[in-house]
Amino acid sequence: MISKKIILDNIKTLFYALIIAIIIRSLIIQPFYIPSSSMEPTLLVGDRLFVTKYSYGYSKHSFPFSPPIFKGRIMPNVPKRGDVVVFKTPADNRTDYIKRLIGLPGDRIQFINANLYLNNSEIIKSRILSKKKIYCGSKELEVFTFEELLPNGKKFITVYSKNFTFQNSDIFNVPKNHYFFLGDNRDCSKDSRFLSSVGYVHEDNLVGKAVFIFFSSDRRIGNLLTFWKWNKSLRFNRFFKKII
Numbered sequence: 001m002i003s004k005k006i007i008l009d010n011i012k013t014l015f016y017a018l019i020i021a022i023i024i025r026s027l028i029i030q031p032f033y034i035p036s037s038s039m040e041p042t043l044l045v046g047d048r049l050f051v052t053k054y055s056y057g058y059s060k061h062s063f064p065f066s067p068p069i070f071k072g073r074i075m076p077n078v079p080k081r082g083d084v085v086v087f088k089t090p091a092d093n094r095t096d097y098i099k100r101l102i103g104l105p106g107d108r109i110q111f112i113n114a115n116l117y118l119n120n121s122e123i124i125k126s127r128i129l130s131k132k133k134i135y136c137g138s139k140e141l142e143v144f145t146f147e148e149l150l151p152n153g154k155k156f157i158t159v160y161s162k163n164f165t166f167q168n169s170d171i172f173n174v175p176k177n178h179y180f181f182l183g184d185n186r187d188c189s190k191d192s193r194f195l196s197s198v199g200y201v202h203e204d205n206l207v208g209k210a211v212f213i214f215f216s217s218d219r220r221i222g223n224l225l226t227f228w229k230w231n232k233s234l235r236f237n238r239f240f241k242k243i244i
Helices: 004-027 227-233
Strands: 029-033 047-052 084-088 096-103 108-112 115-118 124-128 134-136 139-141 143-149 155-161 178-182 206-216
Touching: 004 029, 029 206, 084 178, 096 115
Parallel strands: none
Antiparallel strands: 029 047, 047 206, 084 096, 084 206, 096 178, 108 115, 124 143, 134 139, 143 155
16 A cells, blocks of 8 residues: 555656756747748748747746736847747747848838848849748648848758748838748748737747757658658658758
């Protein structure tokens, strides 16, 4: 018969383990799963990645369920243009999105003839050849692939539909204490261009910086239960890949 002391010891162990897990998740690092195609080819559906919670300091959104324990950010650090960031959407302050930081407070952003302009200067993008499949949901896209260069020297890969569905925009003036985000899959991303659903993101909504992928599987082929498909569904070349 199991003694009362053993049961209490097990409960204490589980409680302490839970507390430690919450502290690590809230203050140090947290895993995230990529459910959409908006950041292809940088991030693929089925990627699992780690996000550092300390990179930009802490707000209520650093903690599970965003408890209103304090206002603003403590130990704040300014994010860098080009960072891949997880944030809570302004629409509900609950849903996690992951996009690339393009605009800082005070920036002017506009699309003209499908070209991105930052503070009246066109962002340089160089066409590169790529045979990778790019998706928008379950639909495969025909795209042009580019290497884009931001003013701070940050380089990364973006894709645009060959139809360039997002041609022109009004000027986006990024407010004080807010940021402007875009998906790398430019014609398949709900991001700061869409003011009613995402728009400008307040600094308090930043959750953390995406740093590397620790696991990846193509759910179109199979899942962890279909072990006989692992040789095709698991993307071993993406394991422990740094996010650029």
